[in-house]
Amino acid sequence: MSRAPLYVTRPLLPPLEEFRPWLESIWQSGQVTNGGPYHDELERTLAAHLGVEHLSLFANGTLALMTALKALGLGGEVVTTPYSFVATTHALGWCGLTPVFADIDPVTLNLRPDAVEAAITPATRAILPVHVYGVPCDTAALRQIAARHRLALVYDAAHAFGVADAGGSLLRHGDLSVLSFHATKVFHTFEGGAVVCHDAAMKRELDLLKNFGFVDETTVVRTGINAKMDELRAAFGLLQLRHVDAAIEARRQIDAHYRAHLAGLSGLRCPQQPAAARSNHGYFPVFIDGGRALRDAVAAHLREHDVMARRYFHPLISDFPMYAALPSAAPARLPVARQAADSVLCLPIHPQMSADDCTRVAALLAEALGRQRRDARI
Ligand SMILES: Cc1ncc(COP(=O)(O)O)c(C=O)c1O
Structure with a gap:
C-alpha cells in the first residue's frame, strides 16, 4: 500500500473558508x-502574543536579519555559528560584515561562550548567535561577553517563536532578535x-529602513530597502495566531511519541529534553553516532520508504565555498559543529502527523540501524 510521503514539516494551513473574510x-x-x-x-497582536514590547514585521527573515x-550601523567582524541555516551568515555578507566562526556546545548545539570570547579581535563589532532548533543559547554568558567587549548582540531567533526561558520570552535577550515566518516554521506567513x-x-529606525528610508511622501533619510510585509501575509498571520497554540501542542505530542519509541534504540541519541520553560517543538533532531556515512545510509533508508528526514545542518555554513577560505572556517577549529553536522538527522514533525506516523519512523530507524550493525559484522 502506497503512503503519502512524510515530509520534515508541512505548513500549517487553517481551513480556507476561515481566510475568506480577510x-x-x-x-x-x-x-x-x-x-x-x-x-x-x-505587529500589535504578535508583540502581545510573544510578550515583547516592540516588533517590526518584515517580508522574510533574511531581510529582517x-x-x-x-540598524545597528555595524562594520567589521561578527562572531557567529557555522551550525545554522546559511541565511545567518549570508546576512552578514550582504551588510559588508565579515563572519568569524566559533564552535558550538555539544549539548545545546549553540555558540559556546568561551569559543566566542576566543574569537574576538579588535575588529569585532557584534555577536550573532542562533537559538538552534529553538533551544535557548547561554544568554547570560553571551550578555556578559558582549558587555565586557562593548559588542552588539543580535540573536537569530528564526527557530524560537514562542519559546520562553525562566525569565520570560527568549526574544527579550540581546539588542535585537530576529524571527522567520517562513512556511517551514512553527508560525508562518x-x-x-x-x-x-x-x-x-x-522600532522607528527599523520601520524607516524597511520602507526605502521614507519618512514622508518626499523625504528619504536612510539608504533603506524594500522589506515590507504585505496585507495578505499579515492577514494570514492573524489567522495563524488563532491556531498556533493548538499546533504547538500537537507538536509536543509528536515529540513525546518519538521519545517513547526511540528510547533505548542503540546507536541513536534523542535530543535532551528542552531546557526552555516553554518550547515550540519546531524540530526533532536525532544524532546517529558512527560517522557521516552511517547517518547518510540511515537517511537514505528512510527516504526509500518516503520519510523525508533532513540533515539540518549539513554541510556546515563554514564549508560553503564563499566562506571556506576564512581562517575561522578551518575544520580543526570547529570540531563539535562538524561532529553535529555529520550525525544529525531531523525527523518529520508537524501538527498533521499521527502517532502511527511516529511509530513508522521509529520502526524504519530501528530497521536501518539494525541493518548497519549486521553489515558491519560481515
Ligand atoms: C536559523 C535561520 N536563520 C535565518 C533564516 C532565514 O529566514 P527566511 O527563510 O524567512 O528568510 C532561517 C530559515 O529560513 C533560519 O532557519
Missing part, C-alpha cells in the same frame, strides 16, 4: 501593502519575519 476585506479596501491595517494589527544589522527590539526609537 481576503474580501482586503479586496474591498484595495490596500494590499505599505503598512496597511492588517500589518499594524499583526540584514535590516537588524544595518508563507514568507515573513520580524525584528524584536526594546524601544520605540529602534
Whole structure:
C-alpha cells in the first residue's frame, strides 16, 4: 500500500473558508501593502502574543536579519555559528560584515561562550548567535561577553517563536532578535519575519529602513530597502495566531511519541529534553553516532520508504565555498559543529502527523540501524 510521503514539516494551513473574510476585506479596501491595517494589527497582536514590547514585521527573515544589522550601523567582524541555516551568515555578507566562526556546545548545539570570547579581535563589532532548533543559547554568558567587549548582540531567533526561558520570552535577550515566518516554521506567513527590539526609537529606525528610508511622501533619510510585509501575509498571520497554540501542542505530542519509541534504540541519541520553560517543538533532531556515512545510509533508508528526514545542518555554513577560505572556517577549529553536522538527522514533525506516523519512523530507524550493525559484522 502506497503512503503519502512524510515530509520534515508541512505548513500549517487553517481551513480556507476561515481566510475568506480577510481576503474580501482586503479586496474591498484595495490596500494590499505599505503598512496597511492588517500589518499594524499583526505587529500589535504578535508583540502581545510573544510578550515583547516592540516588533517590526518584515517580508522574510533574511531581510529582517540584514535590516537588524544595518540598524545597528555595524562594520567589521561578527562572531557567529557555522551550525545554522546559511541565511545567518549570508546576512552578514550582504551588510559588508565579515563572519568569524566559533564552535558550538555539544549539548545545546549553540555558540559556546568561551569559543566566542576566543574569537574576538579588535575588529569585532557584534555577536550573532542562533537559538538552534529553538533551544535557548547561554544568554547570560553571551550578555556578559558582549558587555565586557562593548559588542552588539543580535540573536537569530528564526527557530524560537514562542519559546520562553525562566525569565520570560527568549526574544527579550540581546539588542535585537530576529524571527522567520517562513512556511517551514512553527508560525508562518508563507514568507515573513520580524525584528524584536526594546524601544520605540529602534522600532522607528527599523520601520524607516524597511520602507526605502521614507519618512514622508518626499523625504528619504536612510539608504533603506524594500522589506515590507504585505496585507495578505499579515492577514494570514492573524489567522495563524488563532491556531498556533493548538499546533504547538500537537507538536509536543509528536515529540513525546518519538521519545517513547526511540528510547533505548542503540546507536541513536534523542535530543535532551528542552531546557526552555516553554518550547515550540519546531524540530526533532536525532544524532546517529558512527560517522557521516552511517547517518547518510540511515537517511537514505528512510527516504526509500518516503520519510523525508533532513540533515539540518549539513554541510556546515563554514564549508560553503564563499566562506571556506576564512581562517575561522578551518575544520580543526570547529570540531563539535562538524561532529553535529555529520550525525544529525531531523525527523518529520508537524501538527498533521499521527502517532502511527511516529511509530513508522521509529520502526524504519530501528530497521536501518539494525541493518548497519549486521553489515558491519560481515
Ligand atoms: C536559523 C535561520 N536563520 C535565518 C533564516 C532565514 O529566514 P527566511 O527563510 O524567512 O528568510 C532561517 C530559515 O529560513 C533560519 O532557519
